Amino acid sequence: MAKELTKIQRQLLDHLIEQKVSRGIQPTLAEIAAHFGYKNRSTVQQHLQALEKKGFIKKNPKLSRAIELTLEDKFFIPRPILGEVAAGNPLTIYPDAIDTIELPTIVRMPKDSFLLRVKGDSLKDAYIFSGDIVIVNPNLEPKNGQIVVAVLDDAAVVKRFYKKKNEIELVSENPEFKPIVIDKKYPSFKLVGIVVGVYRSMTKKAG
Secondary structure (H helix, E strand, C coil): CHHHCCHHHHHHHHHHHHHHHHHCCCCCHHHHHHHHCCCCHHHHHHHHHHHHHCCCEEECCCCCCCEEECCHHHCEEEEEEEEEEECCCCEECCCCCCEEEEEECCCCCCCCCEEEEEECCCCHHHCCCCCCEEEEECCCCCCCCCEEEEEECCEEEEEEEEECCCEEEEECCCCCCCCEEEECCCCCEEEEEEEEEEECCCCCCCC
16 A cells, blocks of 8 residues: 555655544644645645545545545554553453454554553553553663553553662652562562553543
């Protein structure tokens, strides 16, 4: 699909997908022009006409936001959620997928990375909320202040990581939760990976 598009067309299409996922509505021509730094909307019109001709969108010239993405099954990829991770009290992590989520193609998944669902609000001040999906990269070395996923006494937690001389601190972003302090040599602690992304669906489920 990418071979059919120019670089600018691909960027514009990615922007339309991102806006639909994050806002639930498509941008106006003026908003697209402002985002890409175009001085007038005719340039946007030309790129949109090219995308429409290639079958990626449909648009209604009578409406300002009437850009409809087509072939949406190509823009969203089902990916497994491997478990729940506690932003609060530790939770059990599951060996098999507990669910799947449709991620837009613009969400980049680093090699070997995986998805976990957050449960709890101890990271709310870091804008990570209960129900969010975190993308975890197991191939990175943690630096102080980064948000990590760790297994502590066979339960998974997501916290800010701080390595001190003889201790490791796992810190919440919510004053209601106290830091978890453990000895560096504690045998039942294992670092799983670094949180490199957060995905939040804006669609509310009924009920």
